Amino acid sequence: MLVATWNVNSIRSRIDHVKEWLTAQEVDVLCLQETKTEDQFFPIDVFSKLGYEVSISGQKSYNGVAIISRFPIEDIKIGFDQVISDHKDLSILNQQKRIISAVINDIRIINVYVPNGASIDSDKFIYKKKWLECLHGYLKKIDSNNLPICLLGDFNIAPEDKDIHTPNNYKESIMASSKERKLLKDVLDGKLEDVFRIFEPGDKNWSWWDYRHSAWARDKGWRIDHIYLTPDILSCANSCWIDKEPRSKEKPSDHAPVIVDISWPPLEIENEFFF
C-alpha cells in the first residue's frame, strides 16, 4: 500500500501533474495540501475516472486539503471541531482549511497543512503555535480508538538542521526555530515516528525548494513535508522516499511528493497452527 503527501500549490494549476504522477506511481492514498479552491471547483471527476474516491476541505485562494484514495474513505473528519470541542481558539483555528482526516483500510489518516508562521515575532507565528497545540489535543483524542495512525502533510518545520540546505543561515528563523521543533515534538508525543528518517538518515534530502534564487537548480532545499506513523504500522513500512521528478517539470509545485510503502494489512499469524 502506497501512501503519499504532496503540497501541490493549487490543484487547478497542477491537475495535469497530479494526474500524470498518480497514474505512473499507482499510489493508493494521496494527501494534498494547498489546493487553493472551494469544494465546488475541485476537479473531483479527474480522480473518479482514475478509480479514486475524493474527500476535500477547501476554501477560496488559500489553504485547502484533500484525500484521494483507491480504497473506501470512512469516518471523514473535517477541521478540528469534529474531534475536539474544548480549545479556546477553535473557531479561529477552524476558519482556515488545514486538516482533514479519515479511516482508510483501518488506518486513521490525518492530512495536515501546518501554518507557515511568517516570522517568529509575528501574529502568524502565534497562530502556528496555537494550531500545533490544537493538533496535539486532536491527536490525543483521536488516539483513543486504537487504530494505527498515519499523520502526514506539509509541516512547515524542518525537524533537524540536516533538513535545511544551509542551516547556519537560518538559526532560530521560521521553519527552523527551536520553538517550532519543540511544538512538533509535543505533537508527536513519543508515539509518532518520522518514517523517512528510518530509511534515509543522511542530509541533502529536500521536499521543498523556493521558487526564487534558482533554489531548485542549485539544490537549495528544505525537508518540511513529512509522514509520521505509530509503531503498529511503522513496523510494516518497507521504504519511504521523496520523488523529485515532479519538481523538475515545467510550472511545478515548489514541493515534491513524499511516499511511504507499507505492507498493509499485515499478514495474520494463526498461532494455533504452530502447535
Added chain:
DNA sequence: ATGGCTGACGCTGTCAGA
C-alpha cells in the same frame, strides 16, 4: 541570495506563501 518567484483574485496591482 529571506525574498530578485508563483498563484489567486480580478485588474495592470495586492496579498500570501515559505
